[in-house]
Amino acid sequence: MIESFLMTGVLGVVILRTQGRLKPPPREACVVAWGLTLLVALTAAIGVWDLINPKLVGQTYLLDVYSALHQWTWIAAFLMTNLSFALVRSARRFHMVVGGALLALALLTTLLHAAGVRFIDYSQFYSFRGYYRPHGILLTPLEAGLGGLLGWAWGLAWGVQQGGRRIAGLLLTGLSTAVVYLTFSRSAWVGQGTALLVGFLFARSRKALWVPLLVTLATFLLCSVGLPLGWQRGVYAAQGDASVQNRLVLWQQFPALLIRYPFGIREESAHTIEEYMAAGSMVNFYLDMGGQYGVLPLVLLLWLVSMLLRRVWHWGQHGMLAGTWGLGVIASVVCLIFMNPSWDSLAVALLGGFWGMVSAMEVKPDAPPRLHPD
């Protein structure tokens, strides 16, 4: 119950901050933003190290530290970038450079993994009919697909600008789309497809968006011709794919679990081991929040997400650059219906950081520019 109230409180703070009802003085914001940065960096570093050398991390107390911290990573990353992009110039630069570099590294290693170059002695292989689904330095192809979506949004936002950024942005758009395709992550495909459709609507008021959107389509088409197996995996979803069936069974159990455990399922409160195991493995970010922390955090999370989506829609309709960045939010929000990246601290830090950055962008279309996240 304590965890449920703590999560409710922190989500409440995030919502108030996103609504602009918390206006901290820059100095205090600076201290909190850098403190959260340290926290996120520590958790992500342990997470990546655990992937590279699980034996060593498992033998030390680092795993306990990670277990205590990792559940807060995405919210900490959200608040961190929200504060830094709105108020703390030094932290903003740091987050842009480090976040961008990590995202680029994740994309690059996934592409190299697809080409057969391994960086990590992966303990688990994800394959479909003989094709090894790549994930680079991220935990699974699902997280790699999510990383691809964030990279794609970054590419779009640069692609609508001028000069060198435009070329780099278009290149990034293509590469990220290729990553999304190559992971065969259907959640990422659905996310990107949805965001693409919304993007075409936004392009009516921002003409420059047409080119990166067409690059996305062309890349996806090229990948489909080169590796048509991906579509067979898509079709397999409707042909009794066990991972899909497993999700459906768990989702059907969710309402009963939520009624039985309105404050979330913890190890000590669970009646059976199956119920405890179900709490963190619904393969749905939102339902997992409900399962682990109860009704209130679930409602607040959905509120936060709907608030972000409303804003992105508003920006997009008015042809603002923030709307282009927001396509990444739309894609990831849809993608998270079919996955939960919580076990991968790097992916979750990138996701939370990205949402936090977008949430700090300007709300009013006619207001003078306050910040330039790009």
Next chain:
Amino acid sequence: MQPLKRCLLILVYILFTGRLGLSEDSFLLQTVVQALQKRESFFAHCSITWDAQIEVIDYPLENPESFLRALEQWDRQRLDAEITSEAKEEFLQKAQQTHRCRYQTTITVMRSESITSIRFEEGRSCENGYIKTVPIYILCDDKQGYSVIYGTGIHAGSDGEPQIWVFSHSSPVPLNGASGTQFIYPTDWAFLANFSILNVAGLNKKNAWRIIKQTHSEVILEAELDGGAVYSNPRRFRVGLSKQHGYAPSWMEEYSPAKIAANNKVYYQSFPTIKIKVLAWRKVGRFWMPQSWERVKQLGKEMRKAIRISHMERRIINLHFLNFEKNKIKKDFPVRTTVLDFRLCGTDIPYGNVSEVAEERVVSYRWDGDLPSLDRLEQMARQQALAQRKPPTLAFQWMLRLVQWGIPLLLIAVGLYWWWRTRRS
């Protein structure tokens, strides 16, 4: 409108096949793939019972003295036991004789959707030896990519409780509890369960198979496998598909490497390690399946002018019973049976090498009626690792709890303070 429709059709074709045109060989290969796939689907719901006569022959050792010397050298390193002179004499005597062992077993294959089970029963008499009667039960789901092996004696010692072992691929499994060499390999499934031979043993990769010869009666295909999930060494497969029998495999040969050169070039033995030949056919509906088939496995060495076979195993397998009633595959192993799940260890562990895998990746749990998903298994592995570790000290646990609750409490406190300040201003 017509040209547009044609363009669209071509585009869709390219999109789904990834190619622009088909050569004659590719076309034939496509036909074969489709024919075998249809045949596999036709037998998707059936139970097949086979009677197997098995003969194992161990030929005299080529140089028993040198083998004995090696044995003595190894023996000297052990302090707890020694080989007596009587034992040495007996060994030399036995090593110069041919040993034969004959027994029969019943193999029942049950296919239901993607899950196939095989059950072996009644291992019986054996000359110069003893075969223990041990039921082994295998489940294999090729689409989900796992195999489950259940039985006593194989894993837990002859008197131990039965165990369930789970692998992330179709692992070769022993034919009986006492056997060190007699295995059921994935290629056997093509004859035992009428699987498409083009899909087994990880050979379903694009362009794995090529046509090497075609006559009026058969098509001969060849594929090579560079080790991996099922075989630790490279393998070459040759299969003859009978045109008269709807491209059903009429023979199959599996070749082991004789030598692997420094540049990774593989030189294969001239004789097949495993040779399967259909002796008689049976037509079921529109499709053909073996009524009787022979499988010969030979281990040996290639000399300059001859081949020296040291071990041979011959199985004559006859169809006993075929039933097309839709039967549900039994997965009802006794609840609370110990399960050792090797799926997190990847696809590179063959059945015989389980002792080499990292201990923390083998998840142990009790059977509750179904297999956990891979995501859940990963969580169980983490929990198992945490439980097996030395528990942290009380002070450290308190510190952790402080961090776990302190961080959100601090954030909430800061948020409340900012909110109060904002409202006041």
